Amino acid sequence: MIEPGTRRREIDEVASELFHANGYAATSVRDIARALDIQGASLYAHVASKEDVLWSIVDHAATAFEHAADAATTEADAADPVDGLAALVEAHVEVITADPERSSVFVTEWRHLSPDRRAAIARRRDAYEARFRETIADGVAVGAFRATDPALAATFVLTALNGIATWYRPDGRLSADRIADHYVDLALRSLSEDHR
Amino acid sequence: MIEPGTRRREIDEVASELFHANGYAATSVRDIARALDIQGASLYAHVASKEDVLWSIVDHAATAFEHAADAATTEADAADPVDGLAALVEAHVEVITADPERSSVFVTEWRHLSPDRRAAIARRRDAYEARFRETIADGVAVGAFRATDPALAATFVLTALNGIATWYRPDGRLSADRIADHYVDLALRSLSEDHR
């Protein structure tokens, strides 16, 4: 972090849009600068490297998901895995729809980070996914969810949720709230005991 | 198509792996050539442009999905939307696990195609997604699926399926068949009428 001011946040915002639309590798430093009406080289008065911009976006997105899951877990009934999973799904959808560009960069572009940073994000993603996996396993254990593979089910649900980041439009047919409601329902039903 | 021989297929195969691992924009023509033990410029004896390689991969993947869905629909009970959706899901998973690299390039890299080709793929994707959407709508109409938004449910299921391309490993914990079975089950349950 070279400069914590408004300009630095504008860089992340503009870069999120460009990385989301065209991908990190296909976005040049000059593309970002042009969107801010400054010269390409001037961007380096604010950031040390192009990868630092990606890191800032990915790190903040990861933190947003983590904090939302913390809050969801705190508010949910700790004794009810169904309520717990519903809260995690709802929180995840809300983070995505609140900032789909940043979220989609987090989901799709983290492979372009340096090995160290990529490994750090991989660990945080694993820990985050474990919350879903363990909540599902708890639900299976108490008979609230049918017997299934918790890891695979967690992956099924999380990839469906992350897909929202690629297609969501704030002015689309469905509001963020309605998407969240539908996705909570689809996710819970996919794990429900009685099938047809 | 400049040359339809074995070398041309090797290029697609090697390029699929590289585009899958690093993305289209971050893969250079010389990266592809190096993997084939030839000079960068020599690649142009086989292809007219880097984008033509991407197009070949994406076009073949789209065709594979379309043909698999055709066969699935032919084999399924036309009067039973549940059987129809199960067949579509199973076929989709099988195409992905048969060639995860090509499938993931199809799912994630098509935005790097020229506007004309991108539009053509968008149309084919829409038509493909419509099969899922209409099968779900049929199931809702006959009471086999609960009343839901067919378009959103189709997106939920398809994004979960496409996620397989990003994490599947042939030597992983679960075989392709078991993944297909589980995903058919998860997808059907997500649309089931009776919830808990």
Place this chain on the structure above:
DNA sequence: CCTACCGATCGGTAGG
């Protein structure tokens, strides 16, 4: 399929 080469663009630095 090779060597030799092209103009354009890349991320980034120096010095103000």
Place this chain on the structure above:
DNA sequence: CCTACCGATCGGTAGG
């Protein structure tokens, strides 16, 4: 935040 500039690499061509 600017001008001027750097070496490296990009996709692609010419001519064999």
